[in-house]
Amino acid sequence: MKNLHVKRANITLRPDPARVLARPFYPTTEDKARRIYNHVMAMTDEDVRAQLEELKAEFADRHLKIQDFVRGRFDQVRRWLQTNGTVTDERQLLIGAYFTHEYSFEAAALFNPSVVPHPDQSDVPPGALRFILSLRATGEGHISSITFRTGMFDASNNITVNEPTRFNLEPAQSPNAAYNKGLFGRKIDELGLSGDFSREVLNALADSFTLGQLRDSIRLAMKTFGARDQETEAAARKILTLAQSNYEVHFPDDSRVSERVLFPVTPSQSNGIEDARFVLFQENGSKTYYATYTAYDGKLILPQIVETPDFVHFRFITLNGPAVQNKGMAVFPRKIGGRYAMLGRQDYENLYIMFSDEVHFWNTTQLLLKPAFPWEFIQIGNCGSPIETEAGWLVLSHGVGPMRKYCIGAFLLDRDDPTRVIGRLHQPLIKPNESEREGYVPNVVYSCGSLVHHGQLIIPYAMSDSASTFATLPLNELLDAME
Secondary structure (H helix, E strand, O other): OOOOOOOEEOOOOOOOOEEEHHHHHHOEEEHHHHHHHHHHHHHOHHHHHHHHHHHHHHHHOOOOOOOHHHHHHHHHHHHHOOOOOOOOOOHHHHHHHHHHEEEEEEOEEEEEEEEEEEEOOOOOOOOEEEEEEEEEEEEEHHHHEEEEEEEEOOOOOOOEEEOOOOEEEEEOOOOOOOOHHHHHHHHHHHOOOOOOHHHHHHHHOEEEEEEHHHHHHHHHHHHHHHHOOHHHHHHHHHHHHHHHEEEEEEOOOOOHHHHHHEEOOOOHOOOOOEEEEEEEEEEEEEEEEEEEEEEOOOOOEEEEEEEEEOOOOOEEEEEEOOOOOOOHHHHHHHHOOOEEEEEEEOOOOOOEEEEEEEOOOOOEEEEEOOOOOOOHHHEEEEOOOEEEOOOEEEEEEEEEHHHHEEEEEEEEEOOOOOOOOOEEEEOOOOOOOOOOOOOOOEEEEEEOOOOEEOOOEEEEEEEEEOOOOOOOOHHHHHHHHHH
């Protein structure tokens, strides 16, 4: 450890409360929604125009296409309002604004970063690498989403992070995203929902179906089995929730990466999308970015995965199988022995490894590593996907020690048989220093994914669940320090 030269970058990414999203606002009851509508309908045309001018002056330069958003909100809520006759365009806009609010998605924290090569390396200077940095952004109510930054490592490994744009947007959900009946049936079995009702639902579907077709099939099956039967209603609700947790979204092609925000939209994510571990997965010349993350609904955590070819189109997919438990899943960047491999936890102490023929289903697992040193006695886990080196699979780890202090460590796995640990640091690689230990959760350094560039290991990491920075060190020094 004496020969390790860990260099902290002079970069700090802090949360910016001025980065806001326009989001749906829901009054507490439909009666209240109707009262709001009636108030607006009772206003004079002059008052409506004056209110709209005030809103335009205050919010037009904070959002892209804000008028389209609030008009869409009117369309979404008008079913509650019992509207009679024609509602003018101006009143539609004003009513929509009453059902809209701003959400500062990174007001509280910007942390737990991971880094991958940008899919677009055009016009990059010789020896440089353009990258995408994902971060966990946390706002009001401790709701977490995924946000992005772009930047570049130059030929000398100097780090530049581009300033994000002023505007931010959520993606549009694909209304006709296709589901594979075979895979969906397996997910139903995994959840213990298989039975006469689910078979009736599936039998009415084609091999590829949409969410709308699934809703229709559920309605027909409920007529057969009895819509008021509590067991049938519960099964229908769970099948629909499963489908809603598997969805596709897309951003405008002309949007910038730093404008894109993956905000929770399903019941299982309602309290946050946490700790995305992005990795560039390559197979037979094809490239896909996978990110495992934790969906949180306020009570339960649910490990899930998102995949994207370009950071424009994203598919959110549930992870299934008895091996999918707890937090901290991280996919290897390629298959090993023809199978997918993934690190994860089965408990709140040790680190495990698992293999599968299907990236969405994980049935078996085996213990890989236990805490061995004082700085990790409470718990160990990974700090992102393994990195392939000539010496083996390099895994950055996190260890939790006394006073719940988090440190970053490292270990090495055999390239051909990653169930074998062939090297390990006895001391932390990075531990929180005096300038890093104060924050939302004190005494924590944590990363969700690193990479190697020109012989340097580049580690983006969070400081006390509040802000993020980078550290670098020569890869060979780290490998030589493994024992």
